[in-house]
Amino acid sequence: MESAPTLDWVSIASTPLSSAELTTWATRANCGAVVTFCGMVRDNSHDLEEIEALEYETDVELAERRIVDIIAEARIRWTNLGAIAIHHRMGRVELSESAVVIVVSAPHRGPAFEAAAFCIDAVKSCVPMWKRELWQGGSAWSEEGRAIMKVQEMPSLEPDPETSSARTQ
Amino acid sequence: MESAPTLDWVSIASTPLSSAELTTWATRANCGAVVTFCGMVRDNSHDLEEIEALEYETDVELAERRIVDIIAEARIRWTNLGAIAIHHRMGRVELSESAVVIVVSAPHRGPAFEAAAFCIDAVKSCVPMWKRELWQGGSAWSEEGRAIMKVQEMPSLEPDPETSSARTQ
Amino acid sequence: MARLLLLGPAREAAGIGNDEIDGNSVTEVLQEAVRRYGTGFEDVLRISQIWINGEPGESRTSVGPHDQIAVLPPISGGCN
Amino acid sequence: MARLLLLGPAREAAGIGNDEIDGNSVTEVLQEAVRRYGTGFEDVLRISQIWINGEPGESRTSVGPHDQIAVLPPISGGCN
Numbered sequence: 001m002e003s004a005p006t007l008d009w010v011s012i013a014s015t016p017l018s019s020a021e022l023t024t025w026a027t028r029a030n031c032g033a034v035v036t037f038c039g040m041v042r043d044n045s046h047d048l049e050e051i052e053a054l055e056y057e058t059d060v061e062l063a064e065r066r067i068v069d070i071i072a073e074a075r076i077r078w079t080n081l082g083a084i085a086i087h088h089r090m091g092r093v094e095l096s097e098s099a100v101v102i103v104v105s106a107p108h109r110g111p112a113f114e115a116a117a118f119c120i121d122a123v124k125s126c127v128p129m130w131k132r133e134l135w136q137g138g139s140a141w142s143e144e145g146r147a148i149m150k151v152q153e154m155p156s157l158e159p160d161p162e163t164s165s166a167r168t169q
Numbered sequence: 170m171e172s173a174p175t176l177d178w179v180s181i182a183s184t185p186l187s188s189a190e191l192t193t194w195a196t197r198a199n200c201g202a203v204v205t206f207c208g209m210v211r212d213n214s215h216d217l218e219e220i221e222a223l224e225y226e227t228d229v230e231l232a233e234r235r236i237v238d239i240i241a242e243a244r245i246r247w248t249n250l251g252a253i254a255i256h257h258r259m260g261r262v263e264l265s266e267s268a269v270v271i272v273v274s275a276p277h278r279g280p281a282f283e284a285a286a287f288c289i290d291a292v293k294s295c296v297p298m299w300k301r302e303l304w305q306g307g308s309a310w311s312e313e314g315r316a317i318m319k320v321q322e323m324p325s326l327e328p329d330p331e332t333s334s335a336r337t338q
Numbered sequence: 339m340a341r342l343l344l345l346g347p348a349r350e351a352a353g354i355g356n357d358e359i360d361g362n363s364v365t366e367v368l369q370e371a372v373r374r375y376g377t378g379f380e381d382v383l384r385i386s387q388i389w390i391n392g393e394p395g396e397s398r399t400s401v402g403p404h405d406q407i408a409v410l411p412p413i414s415g416g417c418n
Numbered sequence: 419m420a421r422l423l424l425l426g427p428a429r430e431a432a433g434i435g436n437d438e439i440d441g442n443s444v445t446e447v448l449q450e451a452v453r454r455y456g457t458g459f460e461d462v463l464r465i466s467q468i469w470i471n472g473e474p475g476e477s478r479t480s481v482g483p484h485d486q487i488a489v490l491p492p493i494s495g496g497c498n
């Protein structure tokens with residue numbers, strides 16, 4: 001997808017991500033809430049202390065299809081969302097750069113938060129994407145392996161009844 | 170607070186907000202997640218269809234004190250957060266501009282989402298801030314009035330047990 | 339005597355945002371404020387919180403010239 | 419005959435990401451792939467999902483030259 005589409009924007013590319021561009025893109029006159037999630041390369045993982053970059057490997061076509069499925073499922077679970085963008089890097093991503101950016105706009109903040117959290121959970125669970133951890137003088141596949149899930153099998157994010165009335169205003 | 174502080178950044182001002190600046194500011198080498206919430210002026214409210222701006226009235230000192238309390242409470246409830254910024258506009262804010270921006274970074278995404286949602290809930294409930302809705306040829310105080318709460322009285326956002334294990338990775 | 343801070347609908351009803359008013363307690367100051375600003379202000383005051391020096395306070399609290407009494411009507415939330 | 423797509427650890431174990439392999443079913447193609455790439459690949463294959471033309475598939479499915487068989491090892495998540 002080359003130019004910015006209207007409602008759903010999916011991209012997997014090796015160029016740096018701009019959360020600012022996506023946040024601006026997701027702004028809609030009828031939406032009072034825009035939630036932006038940046039998943040960034042951090043300097044440690046389960047067993048490593050000095051990570052300096054990650055390297056993502058995927059097949060763009062398979063991965064983009066799954067991301068399209070994730071957005072479709074989010075729109076089924078939250079029926080009143082505005083714009084949704086899910087952009088993922090591939091290849092080498094440096095420390096403190098964004099590997100994934102997710103933006104969801106909605107009239108109210110409850111669904112925007114919930115749908116954004118659902119989307120990143122689903123990206124981690126349902127998209128064919130492999131991650132190598134790179135440190136000074138070495139690299140290895142990230143160890144926390146699990147089978148790729150179908151998007152429809154993702155557990156639901158039930159809003160907490162105690163706070164959902166306040167959050168859906 | 171004139172220059173960007175290290176961990177907590179509170180501001181109430183009449184100048185436009187830049188969520189991009191705050192997102193960049195909140196980036197930390199040990200944080201894999203940055204959640205940014207923009208609360209924007211939308212074109213409708215409970216009973217109005219064509220809002221063109223909002224006008225926020227506050228006392229900066231009282232409001233900033235409450236926002237400092239909100240951040241302190243967030244750091245009690247989520248002990249491993251990175252940076253937290255809460256910036257709020259006062260005065261007139263045009264349609265599709267941000268009235269409030271909240272950014273939370275954390276090592277993992279679960280606490281980043283939860284603390285950001287807590288912060289905006291608390292801003293809406295605990296900060297002395299009054300909102301006028303402006304439309305072509307008229308204006309009125311927003312109708313959904315409720316008493317200002319203490320920050321410590323905010324209900325907790327219990328993570329859904331079904332999904333919290335996935336979200337705290 | 340105390341400094342009075344009126345916000346939002348309270349400021350609008352009183353027609354003034356800051357004032358200095360005689361009185362030895364919060365109650366006395368607010369009674370004088372109602373006399374000064376009228377029944378429209380009294381209606382807002384009835385549903386408002388009173389903060390003394392930035393924290394929720396009691397109406398029987400005694401006040402001096404450096405104390406700030408803020409009248410805070412119900413809020414409408416920061417956004418969406 | 420089918421097009422084989424090997425990703426992540428499967429690509430690494432096979433030493434190749436794309437291949438064309440004879441066989442009338444998914445099972446036959448993957449048996450030939452194991453013969454070609456060795457036991458390191460077989461170990462990864464055992465814990466991998468098989469997708470046919472972009473969707474999870476069955477190993478007894480018959481395949482032709484335009485079908486794509488993808489070998490997808492467990493994933494480690496996109497980030498944090």
